[in-house]
Amino acid sequence: MYIVPRDAWFLITVHSFFLYNYPMTDYLSNKALWQKYTEIHSQTDYYGLKEFLAGQNKLHSLERSEVGPVDGKSLLHLQCHFGLDTLSWARLGASVTGMDFSDPAIELAAAIAKEVNLPARFICSDIYDLPNRLREQFDVVFTSYGILTWLPDIPRWAQIAASYVKPGGFLYLVEFHPFAQIFDEAAPGYTIKYPYFEKNAIVSTSDASYADAETKFEPITVYEWNHPISEVISSLIQAGLHIEFVHEFAESVYQQLPNLIETTVDGEQFYVFPEEVPPFPLMYSIRASKPAGQL
Numbered sequence: 001m002y003i004v005p006r007d008a009w010f011l012i013t014v015h016s017f018f019l020y021n022y023p024m025t026d027y028l029s030n031k032a033l034w035q036k037y038t039e040i041h042s043q044t045d046y047y048g049l050k051e052f053l054a055g056q057n058k059l060h061s062l063e064r065s066e067v068g069p070v071d072g073k074s075l076l077h078l079q080c081h082f083g084l085d086t087l088s089w090a091r092l093g094a095s096v097t098g099m100d101f102s103d104p105a106i107e108l109a110a111a112i113a114k115e116v117n118l119p120a121r122f123i124c125s126d127i128y129d130l131p132n133r134l135r136e137q138f139d140v141v142f143t144s145y146g147i148l149t150w151l152p153d154i155p156r157w158a159q160i161a162a163s164y165v166k167p168g169g170f171l172y173l174v175e176f177h178p179f180a181q182i183f184d185e186a187a188p189g190y191t192i193k194y195p196y197f198e199k200n201a202i203v204s205t206s207d208a209s210y211a212d213a214e215t216k217f218e219p220i221t222v223y224e225w226n227h228p229i230s231e232v233i234s235s236l237i238q239a240g241l242h243i244e245f246v247h248e249f250a251e252s253v254y255q256q257l258p259n260l261i262e263t264t265v266d267g268e269q270f271y272v273f274p275e276e277v278p279p280f281p282l283m284y285s286i287r288a289s290k291p292a293g294q295l
Contacts, residue, residue: 046211083109158235250279
């Protein structure tokens with residue numbers, strides 16, 4: 001496995017420290033939410049832990065087809081929650097490492113890996129501090145579905161993510177579209193609630209999970225950020241990656257808006273617009289590679 005020279009990692013860390021200033025207190029406050037989510041999500045049908053333990057692969061056909069074969073490749077999963085997607089890549093032959101900032105999530109991921117006898121490494125870390133914890137590079141850096149909204153600083157995220165891509169390897173991101181995030185998720189129709197161009201945190205409170213609205217907990221203050229696609233693409237380019245493709249999708253793996261209709265395609269559950277509604281993008285994906293010979 002390729003090891004980055006110590007001096008190179010020092011430059012990455014110092015560069016990030018001086019160029020990027022973000023509300024660490026707000027960002028890390030979300031850790032309490034995700035610790036609570038781990039407890040709830042491991043019991044929900046939405047995540048399907050029982051099915052995974054019985055042998056089911058939890059990856060969608062979208063990311064499996066766009067990432068391609070991973071047998072024999074090293075893969076880093078950023079913000080892996082409690083590791084079901086990470087371990088699903090392991091079932092496809094990848095040598096996997098997952099990271100997340102929630103201690104209970106990482107502990108559960110390691111326990112699941114042991115139970116199903118899959119080799120995997122899990123690291124508990126704030127993603128912005130990950131360069132102090134992990135100094136390897138990988139064939140594939142993977143991250144998916146609802147992760148960028150929790151991050152205040154996309155340029156720094158891109159620099160860190162790109163630093164983990166081996167020369168000749170790639171980063172793959174599949175994410176909910178920021179345009180769809182501007183609408184009120186609880187109102188019928190399409191009522192704009194959130195600004196598309198907004199650098200400040202969107203502050204709210206949460207007393208339940210998107211995966212289980214019935215299980216309530218004491219309200220937790222939540223901080224999120226909406227990041228335009230232009231910011232994400234530009235940040236990856238500035239981090240030295242080459243954009244192979246950007247795809248947008250008018251269907252979603254999650255019921256982002258109340259008027260979406262549930263449908264099943266080849267055994268997979270998706271949410272689509274009613275026929276009378278002109279569709280707009282609900283998700284997007286990016287694959288960005290690092291040229292051979294580039295550190």
